[in-house]
Amino acid sequence: MINDFPRVRFAPSPTGYLHVGGLRTALYNYLFAKHNKGKFILRIEDTDRNRYVEGAVENLIAALKWCGLEYDEGPDIGGSFGPYMQSQRLEFYAHHAKDLIEKGYGYYCFCTPERLETLRNEQQKQKLPQAKYDKHCLHLSKEEVEKNLADGIAKVIRLNVEPNQKIIFDDIIRGRVEFDSNNVDDQVLIKSDGYPTYHLANVVDDHLMKITHVVRGEEWLSSTPKHILLYDFFNWEKPEFAHLPLLLNPDRSKLSKRQGDVAVEDYRAKGYLKEALVNFVALLGWNAGDDKEFYYMNELIEKFTLERVNKAGAVFDLDKLNWLNAEHLRKKSDEEILPVLKNEIQNSKLKIKNYEDEYLLKIISAMKERVSFVHEYLSKSPYFFEAPKEYEQSSIAKNWKEETPGQLKKLSDAFEKLNNPVKEDYENALANVAEELKVGKGKLIHPLRLAVSGMSTGPGMFDLIVILGKEETQKRILIAIERINH
């Protein structure tokens, strides 16, 4: 047994941002670890110097933390098995690669990129079933190797794959998977720049870090035989493997930037709640086997098992994400939403205005059932923040009759007499005016809404004017009477 409690890792390469697919992988690792009282580790796979992106690691960490995925060990917080950046662990890889060579499981290769290119073209022309390295350098004599090494000729270290072997492993999600070693290439383990490739680094680190379960994307399934071989060559105990299905675009291709947002920070910027994103992504490929769809992180931890992860890819469906966002937003208290709303205001043209918290809290309460995003408080009920500048045409046509201005004037007069009115006072006043005029209440309510909000939709009419206050309401009624001509 590798370790008493599970140890899992999320091992992204720092290419700039956290992809939602990466988030899902990280989340499943996290949930699995927490569910089983294990450890969740962040390891940065930065062994490709050509792909180095400034600030990528910081972005990744920020996105992970925003989502609530706190890791137990990682580059910025350390741990007993560090360092957690592969670029800082080169000596481990070099040491183990050398060990492989000594045992005959690895060998130096001095072939130039040109020769490899030619070889590939040749194999393609001959329509060989599988294009692989031809083990040319495996047959170099000891003296030749020594001489090349001494001459400082560019070299890599390759895995020596023995032909005609069955490589079998049991994937937690997919069951038994079988490969033929004839289809496994003599993979480069150490590149000519001295850095390891993913395959070596991943196996060495997972062993050294006592990783018990490798939970990663399906794109790794095909290279798992190489990893299995390495574990066997090193004589190391193998972790369990679980290969997750892919996240897809609406057209079922692999989720990509071209067809929408893929970065966690994009969704954050658009106003999605982390609770909703995490909830949604958790359900893309997993379910507890019941009808529950609304989850908080602690509930996910309690319910999550790898055995219930699906095999097939899942389309990232924005409609459902939006719905979950609305659900999570409604579950939040007004006080929790307040700072977010204030932040939205600061980022809008309304930032020069100053609204009392008390006022904003009333708006939050009135609009809560009507918004899916915090920024919709501004876009769906602008009238709480500024008097209407124009009035909805369709509502004018429908509700603003010839007699309306006179009726609203009467209503305004009635409101004027009210002293510190509460909701019921407005209701009674309006009812009285309606009776006096012998019209239905709706005949007054709809034009009144139009006058004070400029719109035809929103919270209950009386809630609306209570929030606006008597003075503002009166002002808006009079302005509307003046400005709306029918």
Place this chain on the structure above:
RNA sequence: GGCGCGUUCGUCUAGUGGUCCAGGACGCCGCCCUCUCAAGGCGGAGAUCACGGGUUCGACCCCCGUACGCGCUACCA
């Protein structure tokens, strides 16, 4: 091309041989509630369980094949 993985309503999914002429959710449509819009309640449309063969008294569930999709096939991860 080769190897691997996958395939249940538009989408996410339940389903592990009979309880499924397939259940839930999102979205869509209708009704109710109602001063509007939402929310909520109720109802509806929507899947010949990719297709074709087996196995079985019986298959969405087991086996084989085909098709389609996706992944991998780098000194990228």
